[in-house]
Amino acid sequence: MSTTDLPYLIAFSTIPSIGAATIVRLRSFFKTFEEAWNAPAREYQRAGVPEKSAMLLADATKHLVPSEELEKVRQxxxxxxxxxxxxxxxxxxxxxxxxxxxxxxxxxxxxxxxVAIVGTRKATDYGREVARRMSHELAIRGISIISGLALGIDATAHESAVDALGHTTAVLGSGLDHVYPVANAQLARRIVETGGCLISEFALGVQAQKFHFPVRNRIIAGLSLGIVVVEGNKDSGSLITARLGLDYNREVMAVPGDILRTASTGTNDLLKAGARPITCVDDILDALYLEHFKERHTGVDKPATFDNNQQHTQLTDNEKALLSVLEREPKHIDEIVKMSKLQVSIVNSTLSMMEMRGLVKQLGGMKYIRII
Structure with missing residues (x-):
């Protein structure tokens, strides 16, 4: 997408009657979002937008200035x-x-x-302690914790990652200027201040709504190699994240819970349905082919220095496969996955370890070059 088209996409996202499905229809039908912005209602209908929504959309485009919407976001x-x-x-x-x-x-x-760590808002002491320990142990190993900034398990996972000086990403069900719940506004600030990230697909000014959270959960699942459900009853929203994870071919994991507590009925049902049982961090690392991360990473260690011949003798099969497709010119990770024929999760974890060892370098924009 050109930089000139971005303001129009942002402006479309601010229109209340426009959801993600409508934006996809517009993208498929029109050459650019700028063209879509200037189209009449009948063209929106031809793109598959229902008549009432098409009329609302055409009216909204008359009252918004895309360049101003982009400036609001940047400001x-x-x-x-x-x-x-x-x-x-x-x-x-x-x-x-x-x-x-x-x-x-x-x-x-x-x-x-x-790795996503999710669970009930009404967490027990057991659930909070499990979330705290697992998030901490993953974060100090250089793994980013993904969660939804909700009360309970989510907040505990974020806080533990921040306290460990690790990276965490919070996915919101509201615009980034309306952090929900308000009780976690300070936590949201800490996440950003310590190098983490807040993400939302909702435009500025959008308040949290109940129906936003299942939509948000698909982003949590999509961002993650695997999903760990720590605690939740049969109605917990975290089970939606788990089901989406299965749909997206993610590894779904669950922590066994007390069979006498309602708070564990959802996670125990996940286990009966085939989710991988998790009792320690190593279980997560093994499930996601992240064995190299079992040693703690402080983020300040220098890559080991060997001569090239010695490095080649210490390479794993996956590392050799990735080096064989990497060159001195930058190559995007999507191309690396396609050429290596390895699973995305394996490519992602292997490249992370190779960069720490000084074998490859990321140049930004998910592009890599080999160093040795």
């Missing part, structure tokens, strides 16, 4: 990222219903492996 310190932007998270782009636009404040996970 708020928010980075808008369209789906075809190289900075758009590659795992999220894989899912069939990817958001066409993300609003981001802070630093995206980048090459870090990502």
């Amino acid at each position: 708020a310190g928010i980075n808008p990222i369209a789906i075809d932007d190289p900075a758009y998270p590659h795992l999220l782009r894989e899912i069939p219903d990817s958001p066409q636009l993300l609003y981001c404040r802070g630093n995206l996970p980048g090459i870090r492996p990502t």
